[in-house]
Amino acid sequence: MKEKLNDLLVKPIAKFVQVESFGGILLFSAAVIALIWANSPLSDSYVALWNYEIGFEFGEFHLSHHLLHWVNDGLMVIFFFVIGLEIKREILLGELNSLKKASLPIFAALGGVFVPIGIFLALNANPETHAGWGIPMATDIAFSLAILQLLGKRVPIALKIFLTAFAIVDDLVAVLAIALFYSNDIDWNAILYSLIPLAILAYLGWKGYYYKYVYLALGIAIWFLFLTSGIHPTIAGILIALTVPIKQKIGMNFSMSKIESIATTLINRPNSNSPILSHEEINLIGSIQSLSGRVQSPLQHLEHKFHGWVAYFIMPVFALSNAGIVFNDVAHLDFALSSHIAIALIFGKCIGVVSFSYLAVKLGIAAFPASAKFKHILGIGFLAGVGFTMSIFVSNLAFHSNLLYQDAAKVGIFIGSTVAGLIGYFILKSIKPSEDTEEVKDVH
Numbered sequence: 001m002k003e004k005l006n007d008l009l010v011k012p013i014a015k016f017v018q019v020e021s022f023g024g025i026l027l028f029s030a031a032v033i034a035l036i037w038a039n040s041p042l043s044d045s046y047v048a049l050w051n052y053e054i055g056f057e058f059g060e061f062h063l064s065h066h067l068l069h070w071v072n073d074g075l076m077v078i079f080f081f082v083i084g085l086e087i088k089r090e091i092l093l094g095e096l097n098s099l100k101k102a103s104l105p106i107f108a109a110l111g112g113v114f115v116p117i118g119i120f121l122a123l124n125a126n127p128e129t130h131a132g133w134g135i136p137m138a139t140d141i142a143f144s145l146a147i148l149q150l151l152g153k154r155v156p157i158a159l160k161i162f163l164t165a166f167a168i169v170d171d172l173v174a175v176l177a178i179a180l181f182y183s184n185d186i187d188w189n190a191i192l193y194s195l196i197p198l199a200i201l202a203y204l205g206w207k208g209y210y211y212k213y214v215y216l217a218l219g220i221a222i223w224f225l226f227l228t229s230g231i232h233p234t235i236a237g238i239l240i241a242l243t244v245p246i247k248q249k250i251g252m253n254f255s256m257s258k259i260e261s262i263a264t265t266l267i268n269r270p271n272s273n274s275p276i277l278s279h280e281e282i283n284l285i286g287s288i289q290s291l292s293g294r295v296q297s298p299l300q301h302l303e304h305k306f307h308g309w310v311a312y313f314i315m316p317v318f319a320l321s322n323a324g325i326v327f328n329d330v331a332h333l334d335f336a337l338s339s340h341i342a343i344a345l346i347f348g349k350c351i352g353v354v355s356f357s358y359l360a361v362k363l364g365i366a367a368f369p370a371s372a373k374f375k376h377i378l379g380i381g382f383l384a385g386v387g388f389t390m391s392i393f394v395s396n397l398a399f400h401s402n403l404l405y406q407d408a409a410k411v412g413i414f415i416g417s418t419v420a421g422l423i424g425y426f427i428l429k430s431i432k433p434s435e436d437t438e439e440v441k442d443v444h
Contacts, residue, residue, distance in 0.1 A: 073232070080237035084302065085241045114137075128402075139388030147386070186230040353377070
């Protein structure tokens, strides 16, 4: 029973953590490269690269944007698509599929959202920078899990599951904030038109049908309509993901018995050593491939397929294109804005996560993760202050018309995320691993 539980829960979480952890290292490396590049003698090439105009024409239709715009409004849609898949999986089958299991991550996420916002607004006296309230509310799961991974067996696997579920709820709130508060000049006709392909995908998903080319074509149409509507197109990625069916077309037992039967036929073929296959044998192999595809959950298949691309390519490219702050203009930065964001990330996140988690436990709504101590939650609270990816993304939206405020916000994000991450790391490192955490050895 223990081995089965390990296969079903621990190993998939371990693999997820491993991908996110290495992705966090790449993300950090890309950010450092961007900073060095933007402040080196080659800084002009950095600016020129991301301001390079790319577009296409089709008859009278013309669409053209800077490379930076394509990264933020194009590539990042895939990032949000994967977040949408994770949200749906967790709500239906994972750590958010019941009120009891979801209550602690939900309370922690709400505290990690509202308290930093409150601290930022309380500190910020400049009306021009009030739009930055959403910057300190997000947690970067790649960075935070990368830090947890460095701690090895000192951190119970249940705590990693808690952080993952908490960050997913946190992302959902951030996405809602982007949709409601960081989308301007909305073209409601484009939104209404986008509901047509979205309704088709929702119907297909409800019926359990998944055709990748149909999803691709309608997904592009939805993304384009959102791009022209004024609502940030990354929201399209979330909505499309929520329509992907989670159930397989056929059961595992039926599929395996059929594959076993076909495999036996192939093994017992007359000319088993011949390198050339007969038409019948080719058809049998095709049947195995078809059965293998039909037994996979479309949602799980897409999440697995895109997860590596997001962690190893999309997020590092986003960091490389957005983290290049030119410090030659440091004298013109709004240091008050930087400090408010840093304080909200470092202290707001920790106070919010810890206090709301403690409240949920005291009210009897939730319980701390297995093998976890209060000090573990305190460390996780500080790690939640590692905002980076989503925080930079929100800062681009909040101050899209003021580059100096953008740069000041990014300085605050860097300082706040770094300090919060270091404090969280040393708090968790100071906790002596108990015998209960030995289960983490099985993860590797």
